[in-house]
Amino acid sequence: MTEPPLLQVANLDVSFLQRGGGVTHAVRNVSFALGRERLAIVGESGSGKSTVGRAMLGLVPRPGVVTANRIAFDGIDLRSLSPRQWRQYRGRRISMVMQDPKYSLNPVKKIGAQIMETYSLHRRGGAGQARRHALEMLEAVRIRDPDLVFDAYPHQLSGGMGQRVMIAMMLIAEPDLLIADEPTSALDVTVQNQVLRILDDLVAQRGMALIFISHNLTIVSSFCDRVLVMYAGRIVEECDARHLHLARHPYTQALVAAAPEIDRPKAELLTVQRDPAWLT
Amino acid sequence: MTAGSRTIEPSGLVSVRRWLADEAPRSAAQAFFGKTWRGAMALSGNPAALAGFVIVVALALAALCAPWLAGGASPLTQDLAHRLAPPSSASWFGTDELGRDIYARTLFGARATLTIVALVAAIVAPIGLVVGTVAGYLGGWVDAVLMRITDIFLAFPRLILALAFAAALGPGLENAVIAIALTSWPSYARVARAETVTIARSDFIAAMVLLGAPTWRILLRHIAPLCLSSVIVRLTLDMAGIIITAAGLGFLGLGQQPPAPEWGAMVSSGRSVILDQWWVSTIPGIAIFLASLGFNLLGDGLRDLTDPKNL
Numbered sequence: 001m002t003e004p005p006l007l008q009v010a011n012l013d014v015s016f017l018q019r020g021g022g023v024t025h026a027v028r029n030v031s032f033a034l035g036r037e038r039l040a041i042v043g044e045s046g047s048g049k050s051t052v053g054r055a056m057l058g059l060v061p062r063p064g065v066v067t068a069n070r071i072a073f074d075g076i077d078l079r080s081l082s083p084r085q086w087r088q089y090r091g092r093r094i095s096m097v098m099q100d101p102k103y104s105l106n107p108v109k110k111i112g113a114q115i116m117e118t119y120s121l122h123r124r125g126g127a128g129q130a131r132r133h134a135l136e137m138l139e140a141v142r143i144r145d146p147d148l149v150f151d152a153y154p155h156q157l158s159g160g161m162g163q164r165v166m167i168a169m170m171l172i173a174e175p176d177l178l179i180a181d182e183p184t185s186a187l188d189v190t191v192q193n194q195v196l197r198i199l200d201d202l203v204a205q206r207g208m209a210l211i212f213i214s215h216n217l218t219i220v221s222s223f224c225d226r227v228l229v230m231y232a233g234r235i236v237e238e239c240d241a242r243h244l245h246l247a248r249h250p251y252t253q254a255l256v257a258a259a260p261e262i263d264r265p266k267a268e269l270l271t272v273q274r275d276p277a278w279l280t
Numbered sequence: 281m282t283a284g285s286r287t288i289e290p291s292g293l294v295s296v297r298r299w300l301a302d303e304a305p306r307s308a309a310q311a312f313f314g315k316t317w318r319g320a321m322a323l324s325g326n327p328a329a330l331a332g333f334v335i336v337v338a339l340a341l342a343a344l345c346a347p348w349l350a351g352g353a354s355p356l357t358q359d360l361a362h363r364l365a366p367p368s369s370a371s372w373f374g375t376d377e378l379g380r381d382i383y384a385r386t387l388f389g390a391r392a393t394l395t396i397v398a399l400v401a402a403i404v405a406p407i408g409l410v411v412g413t414v415a416g417y418l419g420g421w422v423d424a425v426l427m428r429i430t431d432i433f434l435a436f437p438r439l440i441l442a443l444a445f446a447a448a449l450g451p452g453l454e455n456a457v458i459a460i461a462l463t464s465w466p467s468y469a470r471v472a473r474a475e476t477v478t479i480a481r482s483d484f485i486a487a488m489v490l491l492g493a494p495t496w497r498i499l500l501r502h503i504a505p506l507c508l509s510s511v512i513v514r515l516t517l518d519m520a521g522i523i524i525t526a527a528g529l530g531f532l533g534l535g536q537q538p539p540a541p542e543w544g545a546m547v548s549s550g551r552s553v554i555l556d557q558w559w560v561s562t563i564p565g566i567a568i569f570l571a572s573l574g575f576n577l578l579g580d581g582l583r584d585l586t587d588p589k590n591l
Contacts, residue, residue: 057490059486059489059490086492087492087493087494088492089492090489090490090491090492091490091491091492091493092492095490095491096490098483098486098487099483100483103482103483103484104483104484104486104487105484105487106484106488106502107484107506108505108506109501109502109505117493117501118491121491121492121493121497122492151308166487169487169491170491173491
């Protein structure tokens with residue numbers, strides 16, 4: 001590992017100015033480096049994990065302010081990009097799979113047209129070439145009848161198919177980094193595994209890096225290489241995904257303990273006992 | 281008229297109907313025709329909307345086939361010997377102060393009215409969509425500026441503002457169209473903005489942004505198509521208002537210029553003789569009334585039909 005990491009973040013801070021003059025810090029002092037690997041960010045709702053993902057794409061919603069000592073992607077300083085440069089970089093170098101395919105596909109456009117549009121945003125080539133690539137991509141996400149799905153509208157697909165279409169759309173421009181923001185939480189369990197396997201294969205085949213944002217520890221420990229645990233906007237622990245049960249931080253231990261296990265049923269599920277000391 | 285053909289025809293119709301009403305269409309085309317058929321059935325189940333539809337179709341036919349329906353009578357030929365003649369078998373609706381056949385003039389007048397309606401619709405919908413979607417999507421000061429301009433236009437009574445524009449531009453059909461269009465775009469901008477504000481927050485727009493799509497592309501390809509349906513419904517409801525405004529401008533001498541027939545101008549020319557020769561004003565007046573009634577009823581029916589809460 002002599003080459004510099006793909007993504008380097010140092011002291012990332014995201015804060016939202018409130019109307020009364022107060023400031024909410026959604027993300028504080030987050031630093032990490034990412035090679036071509038699978039990194040998970042876990043944490044409870046509101047811990048800032050999605051905001052970190054959005055900051056990598058320059059898409060923190062409006063009153064939010066992003067500051068960092070360094071956000072570098074493949075040697076490019078992301079803090080100094082103009083809106084035009086951001087557009088060339090989003091989707092082409094980094095893209096993001098969102099949570100619910102029901103809302104993240106345009107309901108009045110055909111699947112094929114939506115995938116082709118992404119292709120033509122970033123790649124040269126005529127409609128014929130775009131169409132061929134879109135069909136190939138649908139096949140790559142294991143859509144059984146690409147021609148049929150190509151001409152279908154989003155409401156005609158199931159949730160799992162919709163999410164696979166979404167993955168196809170996000171990967172067609174061959175980005176180097178994919179951010180998956182809870183890509184399976186809107187799907188049911190059997191479909192979840194199928195979608196994850198497809199995601200896993202595509203990431204491995206293309207040698208991409210993946211940031212996997214989730215609150216599902218079981219999925220994370222079997223699917224990712226490294227885990228960042230976030231609490232209240234901070235990274236409280238970084239550990240190897242396979243050794244999550246050996247975590248040292250009490251918050252991570254509590255998260256692991258809170259997950260129910262099928263062969264050891266508990267009368268009452270554990271809740272996280274918070275310690276104000278974690279906030280410092 | 282053989283027995284064979286009589287038995288085949290009904291069963292053919294029944295199978296067509298079954299194909300249309302199929303709950304599980306086997307192709308997109310069948311689903312489309314089935315949906316259209318169900319829509320037509322719903323429309324025909326609503327007597328008011330059906331009446332509106334019949335009136336609008338009759339109006340369009342009258343405008344298209346005016347030369348044939350008039351039976352050779354020209355709307356411009358003067359016959360001073362028979363001026364102000366009452367309705368008779370020779371001229372069904374009587375003649376005006378220059379002896380011109382009112383029946384023929386009313387038929388040809390439909391052309392002027394429909395031309396204005398069509399042109400205004402073609403100008404107003406895109407302007408309203410552009411202003412509304414840009415304001416709704418960009419927000420901030422762009423939104424504030426565009427919506428305050430819209431408010432200024434909305435603050436004036438429509439006919440007065442159209443009158444001012446038409447007077448400034450000079451009388452004539454084209455200028456009447458421009459004047460009416462200038463006064464009717466604000467409500468479309470409002471409708472489009474309201475739709476855009478809700479659409480802009482949805483995930484699929486966020487997905488396009490994070491895929492690196494430029495703003496104009498998101499507006500044109502993703503937001504405008506979704507606003508279109510409410511703009512179209514608004515347009516059909518607005519047609520009646522456009523017809524009345526057009527007739528008002530014509531009445532005041534700012535629309536289609538004489539001698540070409542226009543309903544508003546015809547009503548105006550009969551004003552001085554309304555007590556003795558009532559038909560000169562009444563017939564075009566009825567035409568204006570029927571046309572705006574027809575569009576209104578049709579618009580109401582279409583609104584009910586496209587309202588998802590109503591299905």
